[in-house]
Amino acid sequence: MAAPPKPRKLPHRLRVWVIGLSFLTAVGTTEAAASLSYPFVLPENSAATLHYDKPFVCEKPVPPMVDMSNIGTFYKPGSTQSVIDKQAMAAYVKRNRLVDRTRASLRQMVRRAVTSPNDRMRIGPCIMRQLVVWAKADALLGNLDDNDPKGRRQAILITAFGMKSFTDAYSVALQLDTPPREQRALIEGWLGKLGDAIIAEFTPPSAPRPKKNQWLDRNANTRYWGASAVGLVATLTQDNRQLDWAMNVLHTGLSESSADGSFPAELSRGGRALHYQAFAMKALTLLVAIADENGRALSSEDEKRLATAARFTAEGYEKPDTIAKRTGQEQLKKPDMVEWMPLLSQHFARNNPNLMTLLRKVASNFDPRESDYLIGFLRAE
Secondary structure (H helix, E strand, C coil), rough: CCCCCCCCCCCHHHHHHHHHHHCCCCCCCHHHHHCCCCCCCCHHHHHHHCCCCCCCCCCCCCCCCCCCCCCCEEECCCCCCCCCCHEEEEEECCCEEEEEHHHHHHHHHHHHHHHCCHHHHHHHHHHHHHHHHHHHHCCEEEECCCCCCCHHHHHHHHHHHHHHHHHHHHHHHHHHHCCHHHHHHHHHHHHHEEEEEHHHHHHCCCCCCCCCCCHHHCCHHHHHHHHHHHHHHHHHHHHHHHHHHHHHHHHHHHHHHCCCCCCCCHCCHHHHHHHHHHCCCHHHHHHHHHHHHCCCCHHHHHHHHHHHHHHHHHHHHCCCCHHHHHHCCCCCHHHHCCCCCCHHHHCCCCCCCCHHHHHHHCCCCCHHCCCCCCCCCCCCC
């Protein structure tokens, strides 16, 4: 077992949240002491089916992206924040090229480990090599405060949206081998700092923000994605404090859903309302998978709200005109918007088989084998 990283000094907003944690449902002593489990399962060798013409070669690590200052948004001004500025998006993609290259490299290694057992002994050390480079540099943590509030949020979201690529890869490396303790401590310390940065960003400040920035403190898909990232990190670093925070976001997110299962913040996004409703469900589904993996049972009210939101989103995907009528705009609809449905259907297999069937029916034309979101998380039945 790796030596624990040195204690991290918590940001002020995070200290406030920890002090106020007592109002949350207490975790039982046995549960808190138990080891946390990451939801990714590397299949047995016999389950690997793909053949590669060339053996795996470990490429040179991608340099870390450290400086997170002056991160801009890629949306044009407007009430729905849903119209993309193509020039700003191009600049954003260029700025984040190191993150995107690293994520792509890690995802490729994860997929190869799943599908090519003969390469596994070379893949584990290669994953660790890449993660160590980023951990040593404290990647994604530099100059976060050198942004306006909107830019700082976008900088944190780069981490939140991309975290699963890093944590999936680290989980695979741990399952393939026993990496050196020093490397584990370094990587887990870095992941923990990223988790704390996300929590601090999504914890409202002690003094109210100016009115124009108060939207930063509402529940929306971005907060759910932040929580999913923190939850994934927590299960690898054995951090119950971070996991408690992630589970609380799952609860508060579901509690703010409307009676019909829609999320008000997402339904306000004009022609992308369906897209963002599904995007919110995608993040919440990861949180449910983390909860199920670690025995964190949802309350009966949360189960009810989760089922209603899942049904609303699935039926909205099948008949987007229903959401178009509510928003007054034609809805964007893409095949990958059902990506979360096979994973959440596993949760409902036990207690809501009708909803399980609906989710699988709506997603029946989507091939989960091509999904980096689902790889390792879907269980064989």
